[in-house]
Amino acid sequence: MSRADLVSTCVLLLVAGHETTVNLIANGMLTLLRHPDVLGRLRHEPDLIIPLVEELLRYEPPVHFLANRSALEDIDIAGTIIPRRSPITLVLAAGSRDPGRFRDPDRFDPDRADNAHLGFGSGIHYCFGAPLARVEAQVALPALARRLVNPRLVTDPPTYRPNPVLRGPRHLLVDLDAVAPATDTATRERVHRPAHR
Ligand code: HEM
Numbered sequence: 001m002s003r004a005d006l007v008s009t010c011v012l013l014l015v016a017g018h019e020t021t022v023n024l025i026a027n028g029m030l031t032l033l034r035h036p037d038v039l040g041r042l043r044h045e046p047d048l049i050i051p052l053v054e055e056l057l058r059y060e061p062p063v064h065f066l067a068n069r070s071a072l073e074d075i076d077i078a079g080t081i082i083p084r085r086s087p088i089t090l091v092l093a094a095g096s097r098d099p100g101r102f103r104d105p106d107r108f109d110p111d112r113a114d115n116a117h118l119g120f121g122s123g124i125h126y127c128f129g130a131p132l133a134r135v136e137a138q139v140a141l142p143a144l145a146r147r148l149v150n151p152r153l154v155t156d157p158p159t160y161r162p163n164p165v166l167r168g169p170r171h172l173l174v175d176l177d178a179v180a181p182a183t184d185t186a187t188r189e190r191v192h193r194p195a196h197r
Pocket residue numbers: 012013016017018020021024061062063066092118119120121122124125126127128129130132133
């Protein structure tokens with residue numbers, strides 16, 4: 001790769017991979033604080049985090065829409081023709097709450113079956129960092145659930161960053177009674193141990 005390719009790839013990875021994951025964790029904590037029953041379950045049901053993160057990506061996705069597409073040819077959608085070369089905006093967040101696809105779409109339900117959301121896009125441009133983003137949220141949210149003692153939202157709704165594409169709070173103000181010490185070495189081992197060991 002040329003130096004310019006390397007620099008632009010680094011910028012892409014930082015931009016695509018940082019604020020998105022920050023927002024997944026912040027949107028996730030906000031949603032859990034609004035659903036204390038699920039937050040309580042997460043403390044005792046470690047496996048819940050896998051479907052929970054998928055449901056967050058459907059219900060409160062960090063990327064709301066993609067505006068940089070155009071039709072390569074005429075596209076017929078239910079009798080409406082989108083002409084070739086028309087600009088297209090894909091509203092992923094709306095697709096992930098499509099009532100024709102998801103039952104009771106505006107309900108946060110980590111036990112939802114068949115949860116094929118659009119949180120990481122779809123097709124040839126499907127998110128390159130999806131496995132990393134999933135692991136980050138799967139580690140961060142249970143750690144916060146275990147260690148924050150009696151967390152309470154100070155402001156609900158929080159102030160959001162003024163970005164229509166990437167949705168997330170500017171800050172998530174939380175009151176708590178204490179921070180419990182980290183005890184879960186099992187999670188750290190599972191995540192950090194190289195696969196060949
Ligand atoms: C929760 C966190 C994340 C979300 C919600 C997210 C979402 C998305 C979405 C919706 C796309 C599709 C864009 C399109 O079709 O134009 C995408 C693409 C991409 N993402 Fe992520 N992303 C996340 C984390 C990451 C991370 C951690 C990295 C890298 C370390 C990353 C790197 C990329 C790259 C390079 C692409 C472009 C793929 C391509 O065009 O072939 N993303 N992401």
